[in-house]
Amino acid sequence: MTKTGDKWQWIIGDAPPPLDPHSKVKHQLVRDYLYKYIGVLMANEKIPRLKLTLVDGFAGGGLYTDGNGIAPGSPLIMLQTVKEAEAYLNATRTQTRRAVEAQYHFVEPNPSSFEYLTHTLKAENYGHLIDNDIRLYKNKFESVCADITAAGVSHQGGQRAIFLLDQYAYNDIAMPTVRNIFQNLKGAEVILTFNVDSLLTFLTDSKQFHSITQKIGLEHYINWQDIARLKAGSHWRQMIQRQISHGIWKASGARFMTLFFVTPKGNRPWSYWLVHLSNAYRANDVMKTVHWEHGNSFGHSLDGGFFEIGYEANKDIDVTSQSEMNFTETRAFDDTLRSKSVETLQDLLPRMIYSNPKGLLFNDLMSQIANQTTATEKIVKESLHVGVASKEVQAVIEGGGLRAKGSSIHGTDILIPHRQRSIFLGHL
Numbered sequence: 001m002t003k004t005g006d007k008w009q010w011i012i013g014d015a016p017p018p019l020d021p022h023s024k025v026k027h028q029l030v031r032d033y034l035y036k037y038i039g040v041l042m043a044n045e046k047i048p049r050l051k052l053t054l055v056d057g058f059a060g061g062g063l064y065t066d067g068n069g070i071a072p073g074s075p076l077i078m079l080q081t082v083k084e085a086e087a088y089l090n091a092t093r094t095q096t097r098r099a100v101e102a103q104y105h106f107v108e109p110n111p112s113s114f115e116y117l118t119h120t121l122k123a124e125n126y127g128h129l130i131d132n133d134i135r136l137y138k139n140k141f142e143s144v145c146a147d148i149t150a151a152g153v154s155h156q157g158g159q160r161a162i163f164l165l166d167q168y169a170y171n172d173i174a175m176p177t178v179r180n181i182f183q184n185l186k187g188a189e190v191i192l193t194f195n196v197d198s199l200l201t202f203l204t205d206s207k208q209f210h211s212i213t214q215k216i217g218l219e220h221y222i223n224w225q226d227i228a229r230l231k232a233g234s235h236w237r238q239m240i241q242r243q244i245s246h247g248i249w250k251a252s253g254a255r256f257m258t259l260f261f262v263t264p265k266g267n268r269p270w271s272y273w274l275v276h277l278s279n280a281y282r283a284n285d286v287m288k289t290v291h292w293e294h295g296n297s298f299g300h301s302l303d304g305g306f307f308e309i310g311y312e313a314n315k316d317i318d319v320t321s322q323s324e325m326n327f328t329e330t331r332a333f334d335d336t337l338r339s340k341s342v343e344t345l346q347d348l349l350p351r352m353i354y355s356n357p358k359g360l361l362f363n364d365l366m367s368q369i370a371n372q373t374t375a376t377e378k379i380v381k382e383s384l385h386v387g388v389a390s391k392e393v394q395a396v397i398e399g400g401g402l403r404a405k406g407s408s409i410h411g412t413d414i415l416i417p418h419r420q421r422s423i424f425l426g427h428l
């Protein structure tokens with residue numbers, strides 16, 4: 001290995017680079033997300049096979065040094081996780097096997113790291129798959145993205161594809177490239193790393209930063225005139241983060257997004273985001289579940305419970321002078337956030353339901369609020385429990401009957417205001 005700045009290069013014969021704590025968290029997330037998502041897509045036992053395209057757009061050399069041992073990099077993690085998920089799907093089956101037919105695309109432009117990756121795949125017994133199910137590209141991701149997307153289309157099966165775009169900083173992926181993925185591959189998802197701190201620290205209303213942000217497709221989302229004023233204030237990072245997160249979401253063209261900081265336990269500062277973009281609500285929910293499961297390793301600086309993606313002047317303390325608008329600290333996905341989310345949603349969801357007197361399908365409610373809450377579907381159901389149990393809200397089962405508990409609500413249930421109560425309460 002050699003290191004230039006904060007960038008590693010893999011060299012055959014040398015020890016692989018050390019696995020830093022951030023990457024460890026990221027690897028855990030990729031592993032858990034992929035495993036869970038395969039489980040969700042294959043939840044119906046009658047589905048015999050899942051076709052999946054897995055792209056590692058910034059693959060690296062495939063191995064790390066971790067303490068005294070060796071740890072897999074993201075390409076091996078993808079391969080191993082699919083194997084494990086497939087074994088689980090077949091664990092109790094005696095007859096026909098269920099299969100995950102994955103095609104892998106690994107991209108690494110650095111010649112030495114590319115050779116190392118090829119060598120690693122062969123050493124780990126994946127050599128026979130190279131040029132078949134595993135395609136390797138010694139290129140920059142952007143130059144092969146269209147080819148990979150086309151291969152994903154021809155792999156069929158709902159065109160399900162996960163693109164892991166683990167760039168070092170923030171400027172190796174242009175948002176229009178991400179948008180193209182979504183436009184051309186209907187089942188695509190993107191997991192993107194974005195080192196927001198290294199952008200924000202030096203960001204000024206200058207030719208240099210206009211050019212950088214234009215290149216990555218985010219220039220229009222930054223309120224340039226405001227930067228100097230915001231930077232003189234106390235919470236400028238959060239303010240500008242809101243503009244950039246909003247930009248990533250809008251420019252990607254994806255319907256759903258989670259965007260949270262990755263931070264290993266006790267490790268500060270909060271420097272980079274792990275962004276998940278998808279058009280499938282279920283994918284968004286699975287990603288949130290994984291964030292909660294690794295609660296101390298992820299953080300957010302948004303309102304607990306409910307938030308808007310994007311800049312909100314009414315939340316700008318330097319504009320409003322309302323210091324009680326407390327969304328300035330970055331916090332973990334912990335019990336405090338969970339109770340705050342339940343508390344906020346307990347108040348807010350009945351209001352949403354009362355403003356839909358004809359009823360609101362639970363699935364539609366979830367799609368409407370997915371980008372505005374850190375809460376998973378499970379937490380939302382928990383938040384509805386008080387309303388359902390007190391009959392303030394009724395969850396009507398498709399085909400008849402009412403739910404007695406929030407946790408039993410199904411996606412196809414229709415949430416309606418309690419008729420008599422809505423007459424008494426009028427507008428909430």
Ligand SMILES: C[S@@+](CC[C@H](N)C(=O)[O-])C[C@H]1O[C@@H](n2cnc3c(N)ncnc32)[C@H](O)[C@@H]1O
Pocket residue numbers: 008023057058059060061062072073074075107108109110113139140141142166167168172
């Ligand atoms: C953070 S490392 C990837 C680590 C890998 N995802 C893992 O977790 O095991 C980033 C890699 O991207 C490669 N890289 C740099 N610029 C790139 C580009 N434009 N397209 C694709 N890969 C690039 C670097 O050579 C480096 O190996």
